[in-house]
Amino acid sequence: MWKYRVSFAALLVSSALAYADERPDFSKLDRRILKEPVYTSPKPLYGLLVFGPNADKRIWMVLDKTKPDSSSYDVLYFDRNADGDLTASDKRLVANGAPAVFTLPELMDPATGARHTNLEVRLSGDQPTAMVSLKWRGKMKMGGGYPPDPGVYMCLSAKPETAPVVWFQGDGPFSFQRWCGGKLTIGGADDLKVFLGQLGSGPSSFCAFQDHVLPTGEGAQATLIFTDQEGKERRQVCPLKERC
């Protein structure tokens, strides 16, 4: 039993290390904001979008209010040119109606110069939660702010240091996030559902393709790595070819 525990722990650690080598280290992300406006709300809320293969080009977004006592956030400061200065007049977006939706017709990728279109920051609920979406290179829709289970989507933070980070990187390589976790039955064949996109940092920060980027007939591949009754590691490959 102890041997099984050690070997399984080693597998988890080695997997995590291998994975860590390939992904940007979000813990080292520069979270400074060069210049901020005077906010109206006593509690502005911060979120961070990052771009590029190294996730090092940053676009801050900060939710604010038109009146200090407003019940909902209806202003968004959005650092559209990624220079760290949120005080320029064209970076202040005001929502029309409720729930608040902020839009930009086009956004230049600060890492590659590619043109993304239909940027939208949509708020829901009282907390509020936020979903950030755009059409990657004007073609494939991506959305950031997904939790691993239905429930609370991305919540912005009262401090830049703890702001959730969404990584928009539609050119890959891609990662996955499970949707609707649950136990798998031994001897059974339960469905496993995954999003395709990029892992961010912080709760509910996965950025997923909302269009099918993979060609018809192509899916992901899942390999179940488990131990048998004798403690030996076994693998079972299962294609994930269905889509919805």
Add this chain to the structure above:
Amino acid sequence: MLYYGPVRVPTQAKSGKAIVRVELPKESKFQSLATDIEVELVKDKPK
């Protein structure tokens, strides 16, 4: 959009934690980083 399919758990599997490693097939024109998802294997699911 979601990709999904049945994950068959052999009867000789031991109950407890396991890993599902998800990636794109090697023949895909897209690249992926293998993503390890921790799962729990159980003999019978609670109803």
